[in-house]
Amino acid sequence: MLAFVNTPGNETPLELREVAEPQPTDQEALVEVKAFSVNRGELALLAARPEGWRPGQDIAGIVVKRAADGSGPEVGTRVLGLAEQGGWAQHVALPTARLAVLPEQVSFTQAAALPMAGHTALRILRLGGALLGKRVLITGAAGGVGRFAVQLAALSGADVTGVVGHAERAEGLRELGASAVITQIDQAQGLFDVILESVGGTSLAAALQRIAPHGTLVVFGNSSGEDTPFSLFKLFGHEGARLQTFFSYDPGVTSTLSADLTTLVTLVAAGKLTVPLGRETIWNDLAPALTELRDRRIQGKAVFLVR
Template identity: 80%
Template structure:
């Protein structure tokens, strides 16, 4: 079968190659991948992983071999899943607790945009408990996680302010549910009950001054690459705040993965959640898309269709 493999020593970081069929455990199904999406976090993995490693997490496709233990979807079922690796391929083995069945009216491209970013957005918003009527600030709102978080927070009844790096990155965020979109966190007005912070550095320092007493800041990224200096004086007047970290790749975040994926695709089918696809193309066009994503030229998710 064909798969994208890591080639960090070559002129291009990846290559489409013939590889062995996936090895399968008893609790794993073989999925024929019809579409997959790319996450920004995977770009860093390409530089760190060895030659020949097979990347890929977000996939959607058709079960071609049911798990030997009888768990999970039957052969022929359309599914969405989150792999640890190896998903950018014609076929992948996936544990059945990492799969969800696709509703009839959710296509493979929509589904492939959901797993990592949608699941992360759902999980970080849960730290805010009941969101109805709360003010929420989301940094990195134009990214994959950010666009899902804006929609899910607005759907839950929150008043959402999104922070983006450039004015053009704000496109479409109000339609997704943002009440306000700003280009610098320092321009945020008032205090917020929940802040979802993915930039780090000076942005996180500012967030500490914008949180309400007993509010929650969820740190789920550090796209700036900066350290975050702050003094305890920044916290005066903000008693009882909670600073919560979230890393989507930690093993215990997958305990509700199948149910969470089912929730996301159900919302998409109902028209309540939009898969924010900024680019949809063939996997043969992966290299140009990778460059565009690195340069933040893609609004939302990049999705690739797999050919056979």
């Protein structure tokens, strides 16, 4: 079969090559991949992993071999899933605990954009507890996770403020549920019950000043690459506020992954959750698209059809 493999020393960071077919374990189904998407974190992995490593996490496709233990979807079932690696390929073996059935109303393209970004948004919002009537601030709101988080928070009854890096990246966020969109966190008015922070550095420092007493600030990224200055004295007036970290590779993720993916795709099928597609093309166009993703020239998710 064909699959993308890592080529860190070459002009392009990956190549489409002939590789061996996956050999599923008893708990894994073999899936024919119809579409996959790229997460920004995977760009860093391409630079860090050795020659020959096979990338790919977010996939959608059709089960061609059911798990030997009888778990999970039957052959012919449309599915979406979150792989550890190897998803940018014609076939991938996935544990059934990392798969969900894909309703007919949802395309492979939409489904492939959901797993990592949608699942991350769902889990970080849960850390803030019940959101009805709460004020929620989301930095990096124009990204894949951000656009899902804006929608899920608004669906839960929160008043949502989104922070974006540039005014042009604010496009569509109000339609997704944001009541306010700003370009600097310093422009945020008042305090917030829940803050989702992915920029780090001065952005995280400013977020600490805007968390309400007994509120929750969830740190799930550091896209700026900056350290964050911290002073306990500046937290006076924010008593009881909680700083919570979230890492998408937390081992506890797998326990609810299938159910969480089902929740997300059900919302999409019902027209309640919009998948932010910034680019849809064939997988042969993957290499040049990676540069655009790195430079943040694609708004939303980039999805590639396996043809």
